Amino acid sequence: MQSHCFQPESATWIPAFYSLMSSTIKKQLLPTIEAFRSYWPAILIIQLFALGIVISYYWLDETAGFYATISEIRTQGGLTFAALSTVISGGILPEPLKRFFRPKGSSPPSTFEWIHQLLMWVGLGILVERFYHLQGILFGHQNDAMTLLSKILVDQLIFTPLVSLPFIVSWFLLHESRYSIPHWIRSHSLGKMIERVLPLWLSCLIFWPVMLLIIYSLPSELQFPLFLFGNAAYSILMIFILRRQSQECEEDTGIVLRQREATDG
DSSP states (O other), X not given: OHHHHHHHHHTTHHHHHHHHHHHHHHHHHHHHHHHHHHHHHHHHHHHHHHHXXXXXXXXXXXXXXXXXXXXXXXXXXXXXXXXXXXHIIIIITTHXXXXXXXXXXXXXXXXXXXXXXXXXXXXXXXXXXXHHHHHHHHHOSOOSHHHHHHHHHHIIIIIIIIIIHHHHHXXXXXXXXXXXXXXHHHTOOHHHHHHHHHHHHHHHHHHHHHHHHHHHHSXXXXXXXXXXXXXXXXXXXXXXHHHHHHHHXXXXXXXXXXXXXXXXX
């Protein structure tokens, strides 16, 4: 009897653990779900354009030379071309669609905030270009399954959560800190970085692995144009989540200030 009574009690932590993990994951995924609900038409439009590029490449022989020229310009342009093209795909191309499909109650970014985002895309474009160059050195440029899997795993499990997303979050924290360097430095606590990076990383794991598999599997002339469209689509999700985090931070700060004022009064 004692053994029979003890087993259910000892096993109660299992459903409690899964319930906690489920609620935590749902909470972290909520911003991504809200972004998809609001902007899925914009993301679909961009993806349809990307599909049009693939179709035109395979069905219209006249376009093959055009895409080869783009690939050559990318190679010759180096970091400058990487920075400018990322600014266009992440900061300029999606803006008209975001303004059209923006949910009610969500204000557009101010001119200063938008410029701040454009500068972020410059840095991110250079960072990603250097990372892809490193990927080529480490794994080569073959399209076999092992090479593709290695690149995607390193991209999504190392570079994204430990390099690119912390850089993006840090850039937004600089704007939240009103460019006060001491305040900005203090905002980089481990807990806050994990809290900010985790929802973004989950959205990356949902969006990018399949997209990257498609991109890396295509001919080299198509890979970069497809990446730009993929970046344009994902940037809509990413900026939505980042601005929501900034808004929540401002609201929490306002609550704390009001509580202090009430206490002092």
